[in-house]
Amino acid sequence: MGRIASRAIAWALGKNLVPTVILFLLTVWVVISWFVFRAEFRAPDANITTFGDALWWGVVTFLTVGYGDRVPVTTEGRVLAGILMTSGVVTVGILTAKISSYFMEKALREGRGIVDSTRLKNHFVVCGWKEEMHQLLVHILDFNPGLTQTQLVLVANLMQPAVDELRAHPRLKEMQIIVGDYFSEINLKRAAPERARKVMILADRTPHANGQVPSATEIDAKTIMTSMTLSSIARGTLVAAEILDPKMDQYLKLASVSEIIYSREYNRLLLVNASGGTGVANIIFDLLDPNTSAHLTTETIPEPLMNKSYGDLRKEFSAKNSERVLIGILENSGSRHNIKELALRKAQRTTDVNQLLTNLRSVKELRCNQPVFHPDDDYVVSEGSMAIVISHRRLGHVVSPSAA
Structure with a gap:
């Protein structure tokens, strides 16, 4: 019996402390x-004459507010009042301490980069660090x-000043921050990526502890490790995933990365186009800048337009989307x-062995997120495709990072 009683007391004073105290x-x-x-x-001269009076007196007493409109006049009543006052001081103190510790722990968890992963769902995970990180994060909010x-x-892997600087930004003060190496499986699991809407891996150029800047190969190796x-x-x-050396993209494809961002290649191509005086660099900048009307x-x-011609889709957009211009199709x-699994299931539907081999070969060579610009009207829009559009955006809904 003693063991059972001790277990009951431990249960009551453990995780169930607050309900037990209440x-x-x-x-x-x-x-x-x-x-x-x-x-x-x-009792003569009593002012507690009903049970309701007694309950009201009890509330005033255990909260020790000293209201004094109801007081016991008998010796028994005063002894009981002392017991109730003592109980009230102790229990209210415990509840106050528990509430204070909850908010203190919450503030410490946020400051130290401790995130409750059980509450994460349909979130956006960013792995790595860049200069002017707050602008990048604000742009992500703008585009989503x-x-x-x-x-x-x-x-x-941030120092506390960097965390504090991010939280000082009005649009980022409630974001979740996990402090640690982004390529570590333990830290990635804390971000609950299996429930995320998207994960973005940055080419992190943060210097080592000795101040040495990592090489492009080191940076890409961390990106590949994270993707795997x-x-x-x-x-x-x-x-x-952002990658510096295009030759390393084969490893990202093996890791089923949906979008590979060739940041150095983009810079080179923009410079080459700018050298010709064609204005393409300005066009690309305006189409990607969140502070311009074109987007x-x-x-x-829509499902009814799948497996229909591009001409049908173009007519539908012209009729119903005055603020959007259709310029192409994004295949797969x-x-x-998921794309390759769907393609594999489709490839295996045939009973012809030769056709099956051809289908499997096409699955192997499948390129995900393949843009097709301005195809012929008889081009068939296949399942898993999306429309590439230039849309009009109301600038009043977009906040510049510098103004946020």
Whole structure:
């Protein structure tokens, strides 16, 4: 019996401390109020004459507010009042301390980069660090209107001043920050990537502890390591990865990365176009800049228009989308893993062995997120495609990072 009693006490004072304290306080309040009522209601000059009076007196007493409109006049009542006051001071103190510790712990967890991963769902994970990181994160919020601050998760090896600087930004103060190496499986799991809407891996050029800047090969190796880990713990999640050396993209494709960002190649191509005086660099900049009215994006194609001609889709857009201009189709859009699984199932539907081999070969050579600009009207829009559009954006809905 003693062991059972000790276990019951440990259970009550452990995780169930607050419910136990509240139950104890309510019980003491009602019981003592009842006995005070029984002791007082017949006494001369008594002002506690009903059970309701006793309950009201009990509330004032255990909260120690000293209101004094109801007081016991008998010796028994005063002894009970002392017991209730002592119980109230202890239990209210415990509850106050528990509430204070909760908010203190929450503030410490946020400051140290401790995130409750069980609450993360449909969030956006950013792995790595860049200069002017706050601008990048604000732009991510701009380009994803349904994304809130609390759904933005950053995984990076940061010092506390960098964390404080991010949280000082009004649009980033409630974002989630996980402090640690982003290529570590333990830290990635804390970000719950399997439930994320998308994961973006940055080419992190943060210097080593000795101040040495990592080489492009080192940076890409961390990106590839992160992608490989995500392919095993978050299969099916959309992953975009920035890479410096284009020759390393084969490893990202093996890791089912949906979008590969060739940042150095983009810079080189823009410079080459600018050298010809064609104005392409300005066009690309305006289409990608969140502070301009034109916006290059992709949109989901309605199900009835799948497996229809591009001409039908173009007519539909012209009739219903006055603020959007259709410029092409993005084939095999979405997660590389899901795309290849769907293509593989389709390839295996035939009973012809030769056709099956041809289909399997085409699956192997399949390029995910393949843009096709301005195809012929008889081009068939296949399943898994998205529309590439230039849309008009109201600038009042977009906040510049410098103004935020």
